[in-house]
Amino acid sequence: SQQGEEDPQALSIQEGENATMNCSYKTSINNLQWYRQNSGRGLVHLILIRSNEREKHSGRLRVTLDTSKKSSSLLITASRAADTASYFCATDVGDSSYKLIFGSGTRLLVRP
Amino acid sequence: DVKVTQSSRYLVKRTGEKVFLECVQDMDHENMFWYRQDPGLGLRLIYFSYDVKMKEKGDIPEGYSVSREKKERFSLILESASTNQTSMYLCASSTPLGAGGSYNEQFFGPGTRLTVL
Numbered sequence: 001s002q003q004g005e006e007d008p009q010a011l012s013i014q015e016g017e018n019a020t021m022n023c024s025y026k027t028s029i030n031n032l033q034w035y036r037q038n039s040g041r042g043l044v045h046l047i048l049i050r051s052n053e054r055e056k057h058s059g060r061l062r063v064t065l066d067t068s069k070k071s072s073s074l075l076i077t078a079s080r081a082a083d084t085a086s087y088f089c090a091t092d093v094g095d096s097s098y099k100l101i102f103g104s105g106t107r108l109l110v111r112p
Numbered sequence: 113d114v115k116v117t118q119s120s121r122y123l124v125k126r127t128g129e130k131v132f133l134e135c136v137q138d139m140d141h142e143n144m145f146w147y148r149q150d151p152g153l154g155l156r157l158i159y160f161s162y163d164v165k166m167k168e169k170g171d172i173p174e175g176y177s178v179s180r181e182k183k184e185r186f187s188l189i190l191e192s193a194s195t196n197q198t199s200m201y202l203c204a205s206s207t208p209l210g211a212g213g214s215y216n217e218q219f220f221g222p223g224t225r226l227t228v229l
Contacts, residue, residue: 033217042116042202042220043155088154092216098143098162098206099170100218104154 005103006089012109019076021106023089024069030092032065033100034074037086046087047074079110115139116221118203124227131190133224135203143206144186145218146170146178148199155202161186193228200225 007022023032031050035043049056049065049072056063062075076083086107090100119134137144143162147155147170157170159178167178175197179187186205190197204218 031216035220040200040223040225042222043204043218045217045219048217090218098160098216099145099157100216101157102147102155104152 006087006106008106009104010107010109012111013079015079015081015110015112017079019079019083019108019110021074021087021108023072023074023103025072025089025091026070027091027093029067032063032072033090034061034063034072035088035090035102037088037105039085043088076108079108081110081112084108084110116203116205116219118201118221118224120224121222122225122227124229125190125193126229127194129190129193129228131193131226131228133188133190133201133203133226135186135188135205135221136184137186137205137219138184139205139219140183141205141207141219142183143216144180145204145206146176146186146188147202147204148172148197149202149223150199158188193226195228198226198228 005024033048034046037043047058047063049063060077065072086105088102088105090102116137125131145160146158149155156172158176161167161180164183177189201224203221206216206218
């Protein structure tokens with residue numbers, strides 16, 4: 001089964017609104033990462049939060065991490081049509097320095 | 113900027129053909145990965161390599177093999193393509209967790225959409 005599971009699977013909002021996506025995972029982690037994928041393209045790394053951090057910001061992105069609940073959220077504020085993409089969380093496997101396990105993603109549609 | 117390139121964006125092959133997918137990265141990364149991506153299943157790891165000539169199976173290695181003869185190049189081989197290998201194939205590279213302060217974020221190529229007829 002997937003280490004990371006995103007919720008919701010799909011999200012449709014109006015431009016200017018905030019978008020929140022959630023990710024749950026199962027095992028201990030060193031860090032949790034969020035990636036973005038435009039349709040038919042490769043993934044692009046957005047932001048990383050370490051296991052000892054609770055919140056992190058980058059531009060219009062805000063990520064939170066609750067290790068007690070094994071969950072994370074990605075908030076995109078003041079969304080734009082260009083934010084339309086799929087968003088994936090990825091967690092490392094606690095004892096591995098190589099591998100990441102990706103969830104199945106949230107498809108975000110921002111309507112102009 | 114890290115650049116990961118894949119040899120083809122689109123590829124159409126026939127059942128039973130041997131297929132080579134090439135990936136090259138220019139950042140001297142130790143780790144390289146091959147994933148396949150299918151609707152509703154997310155990214156699934158096929159193989160990864162943490163050094164030249166070293167490889168480890170991922171979650172779905174059956175029907176695939178890999179080759180890493182040089183640090184910058186990681187090839188995925190479909191020995192005898194089948195229709196159930198029609199998919200988007202993504203290559204990625206990274207440095208190990210903690211190496212030089214890195215946090216093992218992965219850098220992806222643009223993907224190869226393979227269709228097996």
